[in-house]
Amino acid sequence: MEPRDRGRLAPRHLKGTVALLRLILILGHTYSFADSSRSQSDPSLTTPTHTTVEVSGDTVTVRFGPIDLPTGHDGDLAASLPKHVFQLPRDMYLTGYKAALFTEDGTPLPREYLHHILMINLSRESLACPGEVYFFAGAGLEMSEATFPSGYGVELKQSDRLMAVVGFYHEAPPTTKVVASLTMQMAPAGVRLTPLEVYHIGVNTGCYTKFADRPAGETDEGLPVHQGIQVNRAPISFRIDGCVKYAYPHAHDHVVLFALEDVTHRRTLLRTSPMVNRDGSLMGFAPHQVFQDSSGFPVTTQGQYEMIMIHHRPLQDQGSRFGMANYILYLTPGPCPQDGVQPRDVSDNHLTKDPVHALDR
Amino acid sequence: MSSAACADGAGVDSGEGVEAPQLLNRIPASVRFDATALTVTVGPVDIGQEADAAAHAPLPAFSFVAPADLTIVGYRVHVRTRQGSPLSRAYLHHFSILDPTRSSTFCEGAPYLLVGSGVEQTEARFPAGYGLRVKKGTGLLAVAAFYHGAAPSSDVLAELTMFLAPQGAHIEPLDTYLVSVTSDCYTRYVRTADETEEGARLRPGIATRSVAVTFPFEACIKYAYSHLHDFAALLTLSNQSRRHTLLRTVPDLTLDGKMRGIPHYQIYSDRGGFPVIPEDRYELSMIYYTPIQMSAPRYGMGMYILYLTRGPCPPPP
Numbered sequence: 001m002e003p004r005d006r007g008r009l010a011p012r013h014l015k016g017t018v019a020l021l022r023l024i025l026i027l028g029h030t031y032s033f034a035d036s037s038r039s040q041s042d043p044s045l046t047t048p049t050h051t052t053v054e055v056s057g058d059t060v061t062v063r064f065g066p067i068d069l070p071t072g073h074d075g076d077l078a079a080s081l082p083k084h085v086f087q088l089p090r091d092m093y094l095t096g097y098k099a100a101l102f103t104e105d106g107t108p109l110p111r112e113y114l115h116h117i118l119m120i121n122l123s124r125e126s127l128a129c130p131g132e133v134y135f136f137a138g139a140g141l142e143m144s145e146a147t148f149p150s151g152y153g154v155e156l157k158q159s160d161r162l163m164a165v166v167g168f169y170h171e172a173p174p175t176t177k178v179v180a181s182l183t184m185q186m187a188p189a190g191v192r193l194t195p196l197e198v199y200h201i202g203v204n205t206g207c208y209t210k211f212a213d214r215p216a217g218e219t220d221e222g223l224p225v226h227q228g229i230q231v232n233r234a235p236i237s238f239r240i241d242g243c244v245k246y247a248y249p250h251a252h253d254h255v256v257l258f259a260l261e262d263v264t265h266r267r268t269l270l271r272t273s274p275m276v277n278r279d280g281s282l283m284g285f286a287p288h289q290v291f292q293d294s295s296g297f298p299v300t301t302q303g304q305y306e307m308i309m310i311h312h313r314p315l316q317d318q319g320s321r322f323g324m325a326n327y328i329l330y331l332t333p334g335p336c337p338q339d340g341v342q343p344r345d346v347s348d349n350h351l352t353k354d355p356v357h358a359l360d361r
Numbered sequence: 362m363s364s365a366a367c368a369d370g371a372g373v374d375s376g377e378g379v380e381a382p383q384l385l386n387r388i389p390a391s392v393r394f395d396a397t398a399l400t401v402t403v404g405p406v407d408i409g410q411e412a413d414a415a416a417h418a419p420l421p422a423f424s425f426v427a428p429a430d431l432t433i434v435g436y437r438v439h440v441r442t443r444q445g446s447p448l449s450r451a452y453l454h455h456f457s458i459l460d461p462t463r464s465s466t467f468c469e470g471a472p473y474l475l476v477g478s479g480v481e482q483t484e485a486r487f488p489a490g491y492g493l494r495v496k497k498g499t500g501l502l503a504v505a506a507f508y509h510g511a512a513p514s515s516d517v518l519a520e521l522t523m524f525l526a527p528q529g530a531h532i533e534p535l536d537t538y539l540v541s542v543t544s545d546c547y548t549r550y551v552r553t554a555d556e557t558e559e560g561a562r563l564r565p566g567i568a569t570r571s572v573a574v575t576f577p578f579e580a581c582i583k584y585a586y587s588h589l590h591d592f593a594a595l596l597t598l599s600n601q602s603r604r605h606t607l608l609r610t611v612p613d614l615t616l617d618g619k620m621r622g623i624p625h626y627q628i629y630s631d632r633g634g635f636p637v638i639p640e641d642r643y644e645l646s647m648i649y650y651t652p653i654q655m656s657a658p659r660y661g662m663g664m665y666i667l668y669l670t671r672g673p674c675p676p677p678p
Contacts, residue, residue: 268652314606
């Protein structure tokens with residue numbers, strides 16, 4: 001099966017992200033990785049950035065800033081901070097995450113100040129984009145709180161070299177002491193979960209190694225969105241069989257709906273409507289619009305899939321706009337389990353149903 | 362406030378010595394009235410048993426008389442059991458109040474639409490200082506229908522409450538005008554082949570539909586009540602002559618596309634308003650997305666009940 005030639009990306013408004021990913025590719029293997037020699041109780045780094053990593057209980061918080069906006073930049077829209085590489089103090093399972101944006105005194109800031117936060121595992125290769133690094137968590141403007149189904153998590157090893165990347169919007173108004181954070185919820189130490197893999201799909205081209213094949217008009221920010229109603233479609237294929245348990249949605253202003261369809265079996269698998277203001281600017285995604293199901297749904301290398309996205313841009317809206325619609329899919333490799341098979345789980349309730357895995361504790 | 366359940370002719374118990382409006386039919390119904398609200402209740406009825414192939418079960422129209430000079434400043438519909446338990450919004454197909462003593466502004470020969478609601482069941486609150494006037498003694502009609510497809514349930518009630526301005530309050534009168542993507546005027550139905558009284562048939566996947574809209578008089582829109590069905594993604598009204606999107610509504614849906622309502626931040630309500638004029642061309646568009654595995658016929662509507670003042674909008678302060 002041919003690798004998908006479209007789709008998957010990471011979080012939003014990708015401009016600076018793409019530049020960063022290029023840098024990752026070039027520099028990844030020469031990075032001076034986070035002090036693996038540092039004390040495990042203090043994985044924070046003192047690289048010449050404003051980035052820290054804090055471990056508290058079962059959470060790992062990557063904190064960017066404080067920094068004064070607008071910042072310098074390496075992209076047209078995003079102002080990226082220097083990349084920050086670190087390692088975890090132990091093997092961990094990521095079970096959810098949440099981005100936040102605020103001033104140093106804790107005052108929340110408008111979500112549109114944030115361009116992206118990305119978490120990348122430099123020690124692994126992307127499943128969706130061969131030859132690229134493994135993106136495992138992130139957020140854009142939507143800053144949804146992701147919580148995977150109970151019993152599942154993304155495996156992160158102590159030896160993995162992780163990289164945090166953040167970008168702010170160039171056009172953010174002057175604001176002092178801005179902090180962005182991504183808090184990752186981890187399973188308690190010693191608990192083993194059913195591992196999730198990460199697979200990105202999108203209507204816009206997500207693999208930077210495929211950028212040369214992008215259609216005319218598509219940029220790092222996405223596909224051009226014209227005034228009025230616009231429908232975009234893109235074929236999707238999967239390079240692995242998987243069982244999708246969670247889908248993190250990412251889209252831009254003026255999106256109306258996006259969906260993933262199994263064309264082979266004529267079934268809509270995912271369907272996402274945003275919360276938007278009356279002018280169509282994105283407010284986020286309601287929790288009930290985020291797919292999360294421990295049973296999951298299957299995707300296969302043999303199936304034909306399609307993603308669609310619908311935008312409506314007000315007729316009077318001037319200037320260039322670019323749209324994206326992406327899902328960060330969290331899936332288990334292979335087919336979906338038969339009924340009655342329980343995932344490994346941190347909860348006692350589940351463990352009592354699954355004594356074999358309880359022994360893993 | 363007090364109430365009276367009615368059968369074979371019903372009356373309002375205003376509690377204030379006002380002559381009781383009449384509800385002339387066999388379906389139980391009642392009207393409650395006090396200084397702040399007038400509530401029309403239909404039912405209890407047992408629903409969901411009909412074998413009719415149509416999607417909704419219309420009840421007979423109920424007539425009643427306005428017990429006083431009324432100024433309606435908002436309204437809300439909800440469905441519940443007689444015992445008071447709320448029911449899914451999916452039980453209600455529509456609930457409208459008509460004034461047959463006036464002619465519709467958008468549908469010649471039809472009664473005047475005052476208020477109406479469907480599955481979205483939005484609580485409408487007009488901008489402060491504006492309202493719909495109804496004179497005391499005016500005969501009004503209540504028109505309601507439940508869905509056939511709703512799960513069978515007994516003792517179902519639908520209530521439409523019209524919120525009233527205090528007597529003597531200075532209120533600018535509003536007029537109503539309805540714009541719809543599907544045929545909305547039964548005196549001049551010109552339906553396309555894929556259209557029924559349920560709306561336009563939705564093919565699986567994306568369905569978009571646009572119609573030209575005209576306004577026969579100059580007006581200033583102050584409030585827009587949007588009506589959509591399950592699987593709706595967007596409803597918009599645009600001024601094509603001036604290339605300006607005037608209204609844009611994205612509903613709140615469940616993960617599979619069922620209607621949860623219209624979020625309050627998606628509702629247009631503005632004392633300043635926006636103008637519409639006879640000379641300009643307008644377009645109303647709706648987008649639906651129906652899961653592609655759905656084989657049963659589905660029908661979509663997209664309409665705005667526009668609450669407006671006649672004439673141009675006042676200049677901004």
